[in-house]
Amino acid sequence: MQYPMFKVHMPVDEVMPKIRSVLASGFLNEGTEVDKFSKKLSSYLNVKNLVLLNSCTSALTIAYRLAGVKPGKEVICTSMTCVASNTPIINLGGKIVWSDINPETGAIDPNDIIKKITSKTCAISFVNWGGNPAELEKISKIGEKYNIKIIQDSAHAFGSKFKGKDLSYFADFTTYSFQAIKHLTTGDGGALICKNNNDYLSAKKLKWFGYDRDNLKDKKGDWKGQRWDADIDKKHVGYKFNMNNISAAIGLVQLNYIDRLIEKNKKNANIYQNAFNKSNIIKTIKLPNEATSSYWVYTCLFKGDKNKRDILIEKLISEGIAAGLVHIPNHKYSAFEDFYTNLPGTKEFSDHQISLPCGWWLTEKNCEHIASRVKTLSNQIIN
Numbered sequence: 001m002q003y004p005m006f007k008v009h010m011p012v013d014e015v016m017p018k019i020r021s022v023l024a025s026g027f028l029n030e031g032t033e034v035d036k037f038s039k040k041l042s043s044y045l046n047v048k049n050l051v052l053l054n055s056c057t058s059a060l061t062i063a064y065r066l067a068g069v070k071p072g073k074e075v076i077c078t079s080m081t082c083v084a085s086n087t088p089i090i091n092l093g094g095k096i097v098w099s100d101i102n103p104e105t106g107a108i109d110p111n112d113i114i115k116k117i118t119s120k121t122c123a124i125s126f127v128n129w130g131g132n133p134a135e136l137e138k139i140s141k142i143g144e145k146y147n148i149k150i151i152q153d154s155a156h157a158f159g160s161k162f163k164g165k166d167l168s169y170f171a172d173f174t175t176y177s178f179q180a181i182k183h184l185t186t187g188d189g190g191a192l193i194c195k196n197n198n199d200y201l202s203a204k205k206l207k208w209f210g211y212d213r214d215n216l217k218d219k220k221g222d223w224k225g226q227r228w229d230a231d232i233d234k235k236h237v238g239y240k241f242n243m244n245n246i247s248a249a250i251g252l253v254q255l256n257y258i259d260r261l262i263e264k265n266k267k268n269a270n271i272y273q274n275a276f277n278k279s280n281i282i283k284t285i286k287l288p289n290e291a292t293s294s295y296w297v298y299t300c301l302f303k304g305d306k307n308k309r310d311i312l313i314e315k316l317i318s319e320g321i322a323a324g325l326v327h328i329p330n331h332k333y334s335a336f337e338d339f340y341t342n343l344p345g346t347k348e349f350s351d352h353q354i355s356l357p358c359g360w361w362l363t364e365k366n367c368e369h370i371a372s373r374v375k376t377l378s379n380q381i382i383n
Contacts, residue, residue, distance in 0.1 A: 003370055005297065005322035006181035007361045009261060011253055018249035030213060030242040037248035040255055045166045047193050049200035053207055056155045056177035056190035058241035061088040062206050063173035063192060066199050067123040067149035069094035074120040078108045079329040080346050081127035085153045086330050096339040098331055103348035105285050106299060107134035113142055123149045128157035128167060130299045130355065133291040136162045136170035158183040159262040159294035168193040178251060183294060184258050186247040206238035261360045262294045268358035268367045269295035275371035276300055281378040297326055298358040306351040308381050313354060315377050321370050326355045
């Protein structure tokens with residue numbers, strides 16, 4: 001039997017009529033469906049100032065741009081994430097300053113952030129690994145104290161909470177991903193949530209060349225037509241990053257399922273937690289107090305060395321269990337070689353991490369079986 005790491009949730013029978021309706025309308029670009037999805041998603045997350053985009057990478061690019069990333073400016077960020085968290089910094093001409101992470105959690109270390117702040121720092125960026133919130137209050141206070149923008153990549157963490165609130169409450173900019181294998185998928189897509197209203201207004205312009213398309217829509221939410229005579233100012237020379245109606249139509253259906261999908265991830269992760277809590281070889285990751293993870297994947301730590309960890313992963317894969325590394329440290333890529341620094345916490349976490357599938361497609365018995373095989377194989381490899 002196969003136990004995949006990821007599986008796309010797609011209620012085809014409900015999605016197809018929505019897509020047919022969009023195709024038949026002749027209006028495929030950003031219009032009514034995007035407007036509906038934006039309102040429904042904002043209500044679900046209980047947030048304001050949400051901008052829908054074609055990807056989380058686009059959302060991050062706009063966030064970095066609004067935070068002032070440009071040549072001569074620095075961004076303190078984590079290497080232990082998807083490359084999409086950090087490539088926009090290079091593309092905007094900024095300098096990356098790596099902060100280390102807590103090797104027991106995979107989350108950026110607030111104490112190391114403080115050590116890396118200089119007069120050139122314009123932003124602090126981090127990922128909520130696997131759905132696990134970082135120490136959001138501490139990071140938020142650092143941003144306030146030093147007047148530095150906080151950007152959190154929550155691509156893994158849709159549905160996660162901190163003190164019962166959406167994660168965006170604790171950052172100047174929060175990005176979500178709706179790429180195919182995420183909790184909520186629109187095929188591909190993303191969202192940017194801005195704490196500041198002026199940033200929100202700027203983000204709406206930047207996503208569409210420099211225009212705020214909302215000002216060019218009729219009461220139904222469809223674009224009123226070409227308005228190229230509207231001015232584009234120098235500050236807002238933008239991109240083509242908007243979401244389209246086809247993606248939004250999929251998102252509107254997916255939102256009807258998202259609660260049960262996330263709850264399934266949590267229940268499956270809890271099976272692993274209970275199975276590994278007393279293990280001497282597999283270590284569970286602890287969350288900050290009052291944090292709730294949506295567990296995009298379940299990451300644990302193997303106490304043996306890296307070579308033995310890799311053997312464990314290969315044995316699990318040979319049995320159809322898609323264990324693995326969803327990301328490796330970015331500073332290992334030659335694209336980031338100009339910013340290299342020693343990151344002992346990152347190395348320790350990277351050498352011991354194992355991610356296991358915990359999504360909606362797995363039953364309780366599936367997860368119990370996976371946990372049992374992880375423990376049995378781990379004992380065999382170590383002993």
